[in-house]
Amino acid sequence: MLKIAFASRQALFFCHRTALLAHNRLTSAVTIFRFVEVFIVQKIHFYSVNDDYGSFSNFAPYSVRIKGKLWPTTEHFFQAQKFAGQPDEEKIRKAKTPVLAAQMGRDRRRPLRRDWDSVKISIMREALWAKFTQHQELRVELASTKDACLVEHTENDDYWGDGGDGKGKNMLGILLMELRAKLSAP
Numbered sequence: 001m002l003k004i005a006f007a008s009r010q011a012l013f014f015c016h017r018t019a020l021l022a023h024n025r026l027t028s029a030v031t032i033f034r035f036v037e038v039f040i041v042q043k044i045h046f047y048s049v050n051d052d053y054g055s056f057s058n059f060a061p062y063s064v065r066i067k068g069k070l071w072p073t074t075e076h077f078f079q080a081q082k083f084a085g086q087p088d089e090e091k092i093r094k095a096k097t098p099v100l101a102a103q104m105g106r107d108r109r110r111p112l113r114r115d116w117d118s119v120k121i122s123i124m125r126e127a128l129w130a131k132f133t134q135h136q137e138l139r140v141e142l143a144s145t146k147d148a149c150l151v152e153h154t155e156n157d158d159y160w161g162d163g164g165d166g167k168g169k170n171m172l173g174i175l176l177m178e179l180r181a182k183l184s185a186p
């Protein structure tokens with residue numbers, strides 16, 4: 001009788017221990033999952049037009065209609081606004097490629113408008129709004145990134161991009177995420 005009582009107690013103890021271990025494992029799994037969910041946000045890098053998410057680059061071949069004119073890419077529009085109202089604006093709009101438009105816009109023999117630093121973000125915002133509202137497939141692609149952190153990943157640019165080491169401002173990625181939120185709002 002004593003032996004049976006002892007064996008039952010041992011079995012009960014074993015059951016409790018197993019249940020406790022299972023519970024602890026589950027709790028750990030949930031904790032890890034929450035940690036991953038909260039702290040390890042998916043990052044999407046983009047840069048080259050021909051790579052994944054290359055359509056997020058301003059150099060991607062998506063024309064936009066802004067200021068009553070058609071711009072071959074948002075890069076054409078953005079660079080041309082450095083000379084808004086000047087003959088160079090139209091010269092850049094007509095540049096054969098976005099790379100050429102960027103070269104022309106960055107060429108400091110052309111006098112940059114004095115207020116450029118204070119207006120460049122709103123000009124980029126305007127360009128992106130036009131691009132993602134005028135091309136439905138891009139709007140869908142942007143929405144498909146859900147809550148991922150969008151990063152223009154390049155060592156060529158530490159203002160619009162992440163500077164290659166992640167220390168850059170990533171302003172283009174930030175504006176794209178801002179736009180994504182705006183477009184998905186009810």
Ligand SMILES: Nc1nc(O)c(N)c(N[C@@H]2O[C@H](COP(=O)(O)O)[C@@H](O)[C@H]2O)n1
Binds near residue numbers: 078105161
């Ligand atoms: N493809 C590419 N090459 C570079 O060298 C770049 N810096 C970028 N970044 C893009 O450049 C545009 C802004 O240029 P600036 O402000 O005139 O330097 C903007 O479209 C960035 O996303 N891309």
